[in-house]
Amino acid sequence: MISKTQSKRERSKAANREAILDAARLVFAELGYETTTVRDIIRRTDLASGTFYNYFKSKEEIFEALAETSAAEFGRLLRTLPRENISFEDYLKCAFSAYFHFIVERHAEVLRLAAPKIHISDVRSDTPEMNAIFQEIRKDIETILASEGSPDIDTAYLTASAIGIARELGDVMLTRISNDQDQTEKLVEQATDFATNLILCGIRHAFDEIRT
Amino acid sequence: MISKTQSKRERSKAANREAILDAARLVFAELGYETTTVRDIIRRTDLASGTFYNYFKSKEEIFEALAETSAAEFGRLLRTLPRENISFEDYLKCAFSAYFHFIVERHAEVLRLAAPKIHISDVRSDTPEMNAIFQEIRKDIETILASEGSPDIDTAYLTASAIGIARELGDVMLTRISNDQDQTEKLVEQATDFATNLILCGIRHAFDEIRT
Amino acid sequence: MISKTQSKRERSKAANREAILDAARLVFAELGYETTTVRDIIRRTDLASGTFYNYFKSKEEIFEALAETSAAEFGRLLRTLPRENISFEDYLKCAFSAYFHFIVERHAEVLRLAAPKIHISDVRSDTPEMNAIFQEIRKDIETILASEGSPDIDTAYLTASAIGIARELGDVMLTRISNDQDQTEKLVEQATDFATNLILCGIRHAFDEIRT
Amino acid sequence: MISKTQSKRERSKAANREAILDAARLVFAELGYETTTVRDIIRRTDLASGTFYNYFKSKEEIFEALAETSAAEFGRLLRTLPRENISFEDYLKCAFSAYFHFIVERHAEVLRLAAPKIHISDVRSDTPEMNAIFQEIRKDIETILASEGSPDIDTAYLTASAIGIARELGDVMLTRISNDQDQTEKLVEQATDFATNLILCGIRHAFDEIRT
DNA sequence: GATGAATGAGCATTCATTCAT
DNA sequence: GATGAATGAATGCTCATTCAT
Numbered sequence: 001m002i003s004k005t006q007s008k009r010e011r012s013k014a015a016n017r018e019a020i021l022d023a024a025r026l027v028f029a030e031l032g033y034e035t036t037t038v039r040d041i042i043r044r045t046d047l048a049s050g051t052f053y054n055y056f057k058s059k060e061e062i063f064e065a066l067a068e069t070s071a072a073e074f075g076r077l078l079r080t081l082p083r084e085n086i087s088f089e090d091y092l093k094c095a096f097s098a099y100f101h102f103i104v105e106r107h108a109e110v111l112r113l114a115a116p117k118i119h120i121s122d123v124r125s126d127t128p129e130m131n132a133i134f135q136e137i138r139k140d141i142e143t144i145l146a147s148e149g150s151p152d153i154d155t156a157y158l159t160a161s162a163i164g165i166a167r168e169l170g171d172v173m174l175t176r177i178s179n180d181q182d183q184t185e186k187l188v189e190q191a192t193d194f195a196t197n198l199i200l201c202g203i204r205h206a207f208d209e210i211r212t
Numbered sequence: 213m214i215s216k217t218q219s220k221r222e223r224s225k226a227a228n229r230e231a232i233l234d235a236a237r238l239v240f241a242e243l244g245y246e247t248t249t250v251r252d253i254i255r256r257t258d259l260a261s262g263t264f265y266n267y268f269k270s271k272e273e274i275f276e277a278l279a280e281t282s283a284a285e286f287g288r289l290l291r292t293l294p295r296e297n298i299s300f301e302d303y304l305k306c307a308f309s310a311y312f313h314f315i316v317e318r319h320a321e322v323l324r325l326a327a328p329k330i331h332i333s334d335v336r337s338d339t340p341e342m343n344a345i346f347q348e349i350r351k352d353i354e355t356i357l358a359s360e361g362s363p364d365i366d367t368a369y370l371t372a373s374a375i376g377i378a379r380e381l382g383d384v385m386l387t388r389i390s391n392d393q394d395q396t397e398k399l400v401e402q403a404t405d406f407a408t409n410l411i412l413c414g415i416r417h418a419f420d421e422i423r424t
Numbered sequence: 425m426i427s428k429t430q431s432k433r434e435r436s437k438a439a440n441r442e443a444i445l446d447a448a449r450l451v452f453a454e455l456g457y458e459t460t461t462v463r464d465i466i467r468r469t470d471l472a473s474g475t476f477y478n479y480f481k482s483k484e485e486i487f488e489a490l491a492e493t494s495a496a497e498f499g500r501l502l503r504t505l506p507r508e509n510i511s512f513e514d515y516l517k518c519a520f521s522a523y524f525h526f527i528v529e530r531h532a533e534v535l536r537l538a539a540p541k542i543h544i545s546d547v548r549s550d551t552p553e554m555n556a557i558f559q560e561i562r563k564d565i566e567t568i569l570a571s572e573g574s575p576d577i578d579t580a581y582l583t584a585s586a587i588g589i590a591r592e593l594g595d596v597m598l599t600r601i602s603n604d605q606d607q608t609e610k611l612v613e614q615a616t617d618f619a620t621n622l623i624l625c626g627i628r629h630a631f632d633e634i635r636t
Numbered sequence: 637m638i639s640k641t642q643s644k645r646e647r648s649k650a651a652n653r654e655a656i657l658d659a660a661r662l663v664f665a666e667l668g669y670e671t672t673t674v675r676d677i678i679r680r681t682d683l684a685s686g687t688f689y690n691y692f693k694s695k696e697e698i699f700e701a702l703a704e705t706s707a708a709e710f711g712r713l714l715r716t717l718p719r720e721n722i723s724f725e726d727y728l729k730c731a732f733s734a735y736f737h738f739i740v741e742r743h744a745e746v747l748r749l750a751a752p753k754i755h756i757s758d759v760r761s762d763t764p765e766m767n768a769i770f771q772e773i774r775k776d777i778e779t780i781l782a783s784e785g786s787p788d789i790d791t792a793y794l795t796a797s798a799i800g801i802a803r804e805l806g807d808v809m810l811t812r813i814s815n816d817q818d819q820t821e822k823l824v825e826q827a828t829d830f831a832t833n834l835i836l837c838g839i840r841h842a843f844d845e846i847r848t
Numbered sequence: 849g850a851t852g853a854a855t856g857a858g859c860a861t862t863c864a865t866t867c868a869t
Numbered sequence: 870g871a872t873g874a875a876t877g878a879a880t881g882c883t884c885a886t887t888c889a890t
Binding site: 456458459577578580581582584585587588589590591592593595596597615618619621622623624625626627 | 670797801803804830
């Protein structure tokens with residue numbers, strides 16, 4: 001149950017909607033879209049199954065609402081950084097950082113809400129919410145590259161690469177998380193640096209460093 | 213329907229098994245594992261529903277058969293290149309090339325088998341077959357990096373990045389495919405170079421090149 | 425259909441559960457466990473197939489619910505008679521009487537519920553509900569014989585015999601039932617006497633009686 | 637496999653038919669009619685599934701063939717005893733003895749053929765073959781009673797009782813069987829005496845014996 | 849006759865969605 | 870608005886039976 005401190009009567013419509021969204025986010029993260037049933041969602045709520053349909057027309061609709069919410073949330077995070085005249089390098093750093101913070105947050109939330117039994121190694125990162133976020137980044141990168149980039153570089157490929165790196169590297173990073181908050185912050189920073197450096201300098205940089 | 217020139221009785225067991233596998237490969241690529249039903253699969257053959265179970269014990273089993281087949285196929289492709297004392301750079305090039313060739317092949321096959329109506333933009337790359345392949349690469353890269361790599365570099369992150377790049381960049385590449393065979397070969401080569409260079413030198417290389 | 429005067433929504437959960445149980449009792453009696461399908465059961469109610477699973481997890485579960493219900497019902501009947509210090513003869517009389525009353529009741533119920541088309545000669549007496557009842561009797565008889573019986577007598581054989589007599593003789597008795605309520609009561613009494621006397625005195629008694 | 641010493645070509649039609657019947661007898665005894673599949677039967681044979689239908693039109697037909705065979709076999713056993721002018725007492729003894737011998741035989745056969753893993757406590761005694769046998773006995777008893785019996789006695793009830801005793805007592809007897817052949821013979825004799833005495837004298841006889 | 853792959857009706861069960869209360 | 874029982878289409882799977890070889 002997401003919350004039981006208030007009776008259902010007291011709660012505003014918005015609060016119920018939020019409770020359902022929270023539950024859905026959790027369950028989708030655990031089970032994926034297809035495997036999740038509407039019952040799974042409302043079971044994590046103190047609402048009744050029919051109530052779900054007062055807020056969302058269908059399972060698909062809540063999924064998209066979730067994607068939009070996450071994208072918006074992430075977008076807000078992203079927008080805290082200067083967008084005008086930002087260099088690609090800076091944008092990259094900010095975007096990676098924002099993304100890694102975002103998934104760490106999500107991960108913590110799932111851990112917090114999930115029944116302790118759940119194996120979190122299975123938290124999904126290919127959810128639609130993530131896809132929505134990536135579309136946003138994709139647009140951003142392409143915009144920045146268009147203004148700054150060398151004409152040679154294939155911006156679609158580069159964007160795809162950045163997203164691929166973020167996605168896969170992010171998953172590995174999550175497996176390393178401990179309960180230590182400082183440690184987690186350091187992990188995010190380190191992942192951000194790794195990803196940014198990889199894109200900017202490749203690993204030759206690292207090799208060279210060693211060899212000199 | 214895969215074929216109707218022979219009666220189902222004439223066809224060898226192997227041929228029917230292959231027909232089911234083909235249909236399954238196609239449908240899984242279109243719909244993903246959960247969404248695909250066994251009925252979807254056999255509907256694409258001229259066999260009856262019960263016949264499916266003469267060949268595979270369950271939906272899960274055919275899925276794994278598919279994953280193994282693909283992994284084996286890809287593995288063979290990968291093994292054509294020298295494995296002993298190969299440099300990381302060379303391995304990377306070969307592996308990317310093998311992967312991109314592989315997905316181009318798969319893509320062509322899906323296009324060939326799919327009823328024309330299907331929107332191929334939705335061909336999925338997160339199928340289990342792909343995951344099997346990526347596990348294989350992951351192991352390879354880690355092995356090579358262990359022997360050659362600088363002690364500084366985080367091999368798990370690097371491997372994840374390489375896989376992320378391959379996956380996302382590969383998807384973009386597929387959208388650019390035309391019917392021209394030569395063009396396709398060039399696409400693969402170009403994607404391979406892009407990915408390899410990105411990992412080795414990053415994009416600074418490209419920027420620098422321009423600025424000098 | 426069990427009842428159509430009320431809408432299914434008006435009916436209490438308990439009423440619907442009872443309707444399903446009634447239907448199941450009927451169908452199991454007609455067809456036996458294996459042959460009966462869940463569809464057979466709900467087809468005899470005015471409910472939809474999915475509704476079955478709101479009340480019972482599986483075909484097996486409803487079967488066991490039925491067995492328990494019947495055993496409990498019969499147990500209650502049996503417990504109306506004095507259990508302490510009862511002689512074997514008295515126990516036998518009571519138990520036979522209770523059993524015959526029970527199956528007459530069941531039989532009437534099946535006749536009442538069954539669509540008229542059904543051949544009741546096929547009402548089954550080897551249902552699991554009956555087995556549950558027989559286990560109960562078996563235990564009782566063995567307890568009583570243990571305290572009272574001659575050390576010579578094989579209590580397991582005797583118990584088995586009593587149960588065999590009840591079962592087969594009961595089936596024959598059912599074929600003789602008419603609509604006359606008094607007649608039925610007399611039938612039960614007569615069967616009870618027959619069974620009890622057979623076990624106590626055998627038929628020699630009867631033969632002797634005649635010959636003198 | 638029932639037999640593999642001969643090729644299927646060499647074997648006569650009759651031999652194949654017999655092999656299928658043997659397998660069926662075994663499997664029906666283990667699983668009951670509904671639960672048994674035709675595949676279960678032919679799997680115990682070295683024949684192919686289609687071959688089944690060269691010998692029997694359906695699962696039902698083989699079941700009935702089995703019932704007839706058993707009934708005939710048992711009938712032969714029963715007919716070895718004098719039928720004319722036999723007393724009820726003698727008939728009873730012979731019939732019980734024949735029945736108990738018959739089920740001991742069946743039981744041994746199932747044990748012999750069954751994979752050793754099987755829990756024989758579950759060998760079914762309510763098979764149709766048994767029912768066929770009981771019909772035969774029923775007729776016999778009624779005939780004899782009609783000529784000899786006291787007009788008072790309810791022959792249908794008495795017959796039913798005898799059958800019930802045979803059936804249930806027989807089941808208990810089977811649970812006591814060991815590998816010792818002499819022991820088994822004694823068991824049969826003892827069961828026969830118990831059943832016969834019960835019907836003739838009841839248990840009072842036993843009690844009295846003790847008390848004097 | 850023997851074979852065994854193909855068939856498809858049928859089964860238990862699930863689940864998104866509706867709707868009377 | 871909230872409730873939760875009812876709904877029934879859809880799913881994975883089984884199995885008696887057919888039939889080309």
